[in-house]
Amino acid sequence: MHMRERVVAACDGASKGNPGPAGWAWVVSDGDERTPARWEAGPLGRATNNVAELTALERLLAAVDPDVPLEIRMDSQYAMKAVTTWLPGWKRNGWKTAAGKPVANQDLVVRIDELLDGRTVDFRYVPAHQADGDPLNDFADRAASQAATVQEAAGSALGSPQPPASPDAPAARAPRKKAPRRTGGAASARTIKAKFPGRCLCGRSYAAGESIAKNTKGWGHPECRGAEV
DSSP, X not given: OOOOOOEEEEEEEEESSSSEEEEEEEEEEOTTSSSEEEEEXXXXXXXXXXXXXXXXXXXXXXXXXXXXXXXXXXXXXXXHHIIIIIHHHXXXXXXXXTTSOBOTTHHHHHHHHHHHTTOOEEEEEOOSSOTTOOHHHHHHHHHHHHHHHHOOOEEGGGTOOOOOOOXXXXXXXXXXXXXXXOOSTGGGGOEEEOSSOEEOTTSOEEOTTSEEEEETTEEEOXXXXXXXX
């Protein structure tokens, strides 16, 4: 049987406040693995980041022919681990965690498990918001963020324009004429109010106006400072 060639895709979810206004998005590339051929994004009302991430994956799997081998690029450690690491154990335990509690977001996890059945999927983790990061994941990230903010569906099938650049994308950051860098001590523990929504290195989003602190990868939740993921 002739297998069709692999399709490269990305998906992402966003929640402005976690929980807060949330959205999901997926994108499928054309032959060069960098340019979106088709994409879709949608609102979720008020939801958590994890629900948004899992919904994005579920919608992507439902939108791609199951006979086609698929590479999925994601920046969510939770959603990726849920399906690649934790899911087989949860299933064996009757959808209970190792602690015997019901699996969070079980309906989505069960649906993803059904959609993965019998198909070839290669999950690839890509870090978010890198200057030279994965363009497909960056596109999905921006489309999910826009869907969360405006709470409207968008996509290539609807003739939507491409999503705008993220305010926290590296290209949009202010020039580097900042105060001299201080290391250690109280200075590094300083928190500020976020001007724009963004994502911490832990994978969870933070909202505009939320307190954030500098970490090794940029800005994020104060409690995640120094905790590498």
